[in-house]
Amino acid sequence: MISRAESAAATRRALLDAAAELLDSGGLDAVTLRAVGARAGVTRGAPYRHFLDKESLLIAVGTRAWDTLGDRMQALRAEPGLSAAEKMRGGLLALIDVGRFRPHLYKLMFSNPPGDPTALARAAQRSQTEFLAVVADLVDEQDARRYAALLISSANGIAGLEASGQLADPKWGGVSAEDLIDTLVDMIAGKSRHA
Amino acid sequence: MISRAESAAATRRALLDAAAELLDSGGLDAVTLRAVGARAGVTRGAPYRHFLDKESLLIAVGTRAWDTLGDRMQALRAEPGLSAAEKMRGGLLALIDVGRFRPHLYKLMFSNPPGDPTALARAAQRSQTEFLAVVADLVDEQDARRYAALLISSANGIAGLEASGQLADPKWGGVSAEDLIDTLVDMIAGKSRHA
DNA sequence: AGTTTCAGTTGACGATGTCATCTCTTGAGT
DNA sequence: ACTCAAGAGATGACATCGTCAACTGAAACT
Numbered sequence: 001m002i003s004r005a006e007s008a009a010a011t012r013r014a015l016l017d018a019a020a021e022l023l024d025s026g027g028l029d030a031v032t033l034r035a036v037g038a039r040a041g042v043t044r045g046a047p048y049r050h051f052l053d054k055e056s057l058l059i060a061v062g063t064r065a066w067d068t069l070g071d072r073m074q075a076l077r078a079e080p081g082l083s084a085a086e087k088m089r090g091g092l093l094a095l096i097d098v099g100r101f102r103p104h105l106y107k108l109m110f111s112n113p114p115g116d117p118t119a120l121a122r123a124a125q126r127s128q129t130e131f132l133a134v135v136a137d138l139v140d141e142q143d144a145r146r147y148a149a150l151l152i153s154s155a156n157g158i159a160g161l162e163a164s165g166q167l168a169d170p171k172w173g174g175v176s177a178e179d180l181i182d183t184l185v186d187m188i189a190g191k192s193r194h195a
Numbered sequence: 196m197i198s199r200a201e202s203a204a205a206t207r208r209a210l211l212d213a214a215a216e217l218l219d220s221g222g223l224d225a226v227t228l229r230a231v232g233a234r235a236g237v238t239r240g241a242p243y244r245h246f247l248d249k250e251s252l253l254i255a256v257g258t259r260a261w262d263t264l265g266d267r268m269q270a271l272r273a274e275p276g277l278s279a280a281e282k283m284r285g286g287l288l289a290l291i292d293v294g295r296f297r298p299h300l301y302k303l304m305f306s307n308p309p310g311d312p313t314a315l316a317r318a319a320q321r322s323q324t325e326f327l328a329v330v331a332d333l334v335d336e337q338d339a340r341r342y343a344a345l346l347i348s349s350a351n352g353i354a355g356l357e358a359s360g361q362l363a364d365p366k367w368g369g370v371s372a373e374d375l376i377d378t379l380v381d382m383i384a385g386k387s388r389h390a
Numbered sequence: 391a392g393t394t395t396c397a398g399t400t401g402a403c404g405a406t407g408t409c410a411t412c413t414c415t416t417g418a419g420t
Numbered sequence: 421a422c423t424c425a426a427g428a429g430a431t432g433a434c435a436t437c438g439t440c441a442a443c444t445g446a447a448a449c450t
Contacts, residue, residue, distance in 0.1 A: 027309065029309075103307075110355055110356075110359050110361075111359065112298075112358055112359045112360060114222065114224075117359075117360055118360055120359065120361075121359060121360045121361045121364065124361055125364070125366075128361070128364070128366065129366060132366060142368070145366065145367050145368035145370065146367070146368065146370050146374065146375070146378060147378075148367070149356075149362065149367040149370050149375060150349070150353075150375045150378055150379060152352075152356065153349060153352040153353040153355075153356045153362070153375060154345070154348060154349040154352050154353075154379075155352065156351075156352035156355055156356060157347075157348035157349050157350065157351035157352025157353065157354075157355065158345075158348040158349075158352065159352075160305055160348075160351050160352065160355060161305075161344075161347065161348045161351060163307060164305050164306065164307045164315065164316060165307060165312055165313055165316045166305075166316045166319055166323070167344065167348070169316065169320070169323070171320075171323065171324060171327060171340065172340050172341070172343070172344040173337070173340035173341065175340065175341050175344050179341065180341070180344060180345045180348060183341060183342075183345055184345060184349075187382050187383075188382075
């Protein structure tokens with residue numbers, strides 16, 4: 001026996017799932033309200049009962065992705081037996097993995113929605129705060145802020161370059177995203193693994 | 196007296212200009228073939244005489260932007276009286292400036308078009324090769340490849356984070372894109388300006 | 391002069407986001 | 421038990437979009 005509120009919440013969730021799946025499989029163009037509705041078992045008008053418009057639905061998808069990444073960051077930070085440098089590496093690669101395996105979702109997470117330009121930035125807060133805390137375990141707080149911003153920026157850029165196929169260019173000598181992350185983390189952690 | 200070929204070339208250029216202007220002022224959604232045609236003084240069907248479809252037109256706009264950036268990179272590299280580190284800084288900030296003042300165009304430059312995923316990567320080659328040459332003036336070739344890829348990736352990520360408003364978050368302590376670039380360049384150039 | 395080529399126009403079509411309207415079930419108030 | 425407001429969802433309609441086919445007319449070629 002499901003109440004009406006439960007049913008509505010289930011539909012909302014189904015809409016988010018459908019949108020995310022369509023985004024993954026066919027890119028942003030494949031995410032039409034009609035297709036989302038059909039996959040969620042409703043019709044094209046139903047999403048308007050749960051979201052203001054299509055953009056709001058997409059923002060909600062991006063927000064959910066940031067939340068799950070935040071969970072992973074949080075778990076990673078609490079992981080015992082890992083050095084701060086290893087946690088940094090893991091956190092950055094978690095971000096890059098999203099770019100690798102769910103590139104369209106990744107782009108959505110870093111897009112700047114015309115309606116509410118700060119909506120996704122708010123959603124990203126927890127992930128970034130968790131990562132900042134990891135960096136703060138390695139260097140003092142002043143530097144941690146700058147380094148964390150630099151690391152997240154770089155990871156974002158690496159993922160972007162990789163996604164656009166530009167990292168595969170032979171002029172870079174076949175360097176991988178992992179190589180770049182390691183180079184950067186080593187420089188900051190001062191460990192020089194390649195020495 | 197203008198020949199037919201000249202007229203057609205002028206129209207093609209007007210279409211590219213119109214598309215770029217609409218992109219700058221109203222984002223990707225504002226770039227409709229009807230609006231582009233109207234601004235270029237033709238009708239909606241005319242672009243199909245010069246481009247395969249809308250996507251090809253957008254790729255051409257992005258390609259032209261990469262070419263312009265390539266020119267700036269080339270001029271910067273030839274600039275006398277600038278250290279390699281200063282040229283690196285200048286080149287990266289030139290890229291970031293595109294993200295700042297023409298954010299929609301910037302996104303287009305790093306987008307991965309579904310039709311020809313390598314089209315924009317090819318257009319980016321000269322800019323990146325010029326920058327690679329600058330880095331190679333500072334470190335040996337082996338390292339230069341990795342560092343150049345890292346620097347361009349990072350600049351790209353910094354621009355992306357700035358564009359999505361996430362860099363302005365107080366948790367980063369008010370760090371600017373210039374600060375991050377300087378931090379990175381200093382680490383690689385080993386000059387430690389902040390020492 | 392006759393013919394071809396081709397830039398640009400126009401009409402049409404299917405798809406899409408969105409709104410107004412309608413239906414019908416749920417759940418609260420009496 | 422009856423009434424009725426509320427709200428989830430369906431449906432019809434509309435403007436706009438990218439795209440194609442057919443058409444027009446002038447320039448370029450033979």
